[in-house]
Amino acid sequence: MKTNEETLTIPQEAFDWYDEYAHGDIDRRTFLTRIASLSIAGLSAGVIGSALIPNYAKAEQVSFNNPAIKATYEEFPSAQGHGTGGGYFVVPTTPANDKPMPAVLVVHENRGLNPYIKDVARRLAMQGFIAFAPDALFPLGGYPGNDDEGRAMQRSLDRDKIEQDFIAAAQWLNAHKMTTDKLGVVGFCFGGYISNLLAATLPSKIDAAVPFYGTPASSELQGKVKGPLLLHFGENDKRVNATWPEYEKVLKANNAQYTAHVYSKAQHGFHNDSTSRYSPKDAELAWQRTVDFFNTHLK
Template identity: 35%
Template sequence: MSDLRARAIALYDAFTHDHRDRRAFMAEMVALAGSAAAAEALIAGIAASPAAAQQIAPTDPRLDTAKRSGTEAGKPATAYFAAPKDMKRPLPIVLVIHENRGLNAHIEDVARRVGLAGFRAIAPDFLAPQGGTPTDEDRARVLIGTIDYDLALAQAKSFLTKARGERGGTRTGAVGFCWGGAFVNRLAVADPALTAGVSYYGPAPDPAEAGKVRAALMLQLAEKDARVNATALPWGEALRKAGKDATTHVYPGVDHAFNNDTSAMRYDAAAAKLAWERTTTFLHRELDAKRG
């Protein structure tokens, strides 16, 4: 079963990240699983489930939450906001960057976790210029592939610039997952004002870009995620050689998306818990005492 599971995850990863045809993907899964029903069961265990329970309820009384729309960098923008209720002092700001499925219920849940950890969370929808994240995840992944990356970076920087000016000029961080992990790496290259970033299993820029980074970075990687590690591990090494504050954690025996608790087959509770503890400790270390 472990070999079947590994091969199924590899097929699903190729489908969701390499923009492969769904019909061809299903044919391969049926051939692997032995029947259409078995293939559907495998996919259900690997794919994120919109019906999965959320860790923090949207109505949690400890938080102020809202989804707001407007304009950033001259284009439509939407973001989900979460922060501790009745803040007694300015809190650090953390962008929460979505996966290749866009801003969905899971990422909003992660933003609430960030809020309860003692930050002001902002989770942008980088598909807002294209009408917003659709409910069809296949459609969302197609749209992600058409994003104007320069515009997305400009919108991220605009969100952060506005947030810095709202409550005492606190410094800013970012945490992102999959597509969002890659985005955190690129934001660190593009925005010298970013203080700290955490990239979960995100493909990395050219190592030659490491010298442009001013933020402290933490890379959270899965041992079995060869596709991402092929760029992320050299990126971490290049950052350290360039004298940057960079830490790489590789979690043994886990797959890409190990933090996503809506994906039953890939989620790893122990690795996710340890990675989250490291993430929040790192962000507090970098942001709490560095208010500007």
């Protein structure tokens, strides 16, 4: 039998309010108060809220102890950032070989290295890439285990230093003895922004960038983007989508190589399989396009 959460039809207003909440524009109490104002027969604010707030038990597609991969926690120097950064490093173990492999940097949302992003790194390792997912919250002890606290922790850090940490992580991964000179990046929401930022600040090192619903780098940096980029957008993601037309003009003026996909009726965060914003069909298609893109440009 299907649960209420599985059969629940959530109004667009609730998705929009969750987007505000997830980006720190409103607090949890305000979000739940707004949800309570919706008139949906037989469904409480708690049911709707719990359907939208991540349940990371749903997000594991690749077990952390899968014998085809090996996951460790690694640190890297970040002189212009917080001094030292750290993250989740996942290596394919099959087929066993000592040859360097192409690498992909995986960048989390605005709340630290949560279980969903770690699972994305494992999914990439299953596809034959070395994946490294840095944690912006490493200087504060790492992702705390819940998104509200993680979001507050990330907002407390210097944004410029966070960006420098991810730039340093990309350089460290590119120079790693286990990786080839081919480097990709994929990121989600804040991580989508970082993917665009890295494409602009490290155009000679980033061989393939995949921003999922990410805003562009600052206007003074956008002109440095060469690509290739593969950009994914949800049709109902008004906040991010509003930034795309001007960014696309810059990419065209740069003669940058890019492909953009807009997924019909999809929400911001549609790839994240831990909430009701998840759109399985769109997520699977976007992910297959992403893997194909990395196979083309990194292998």
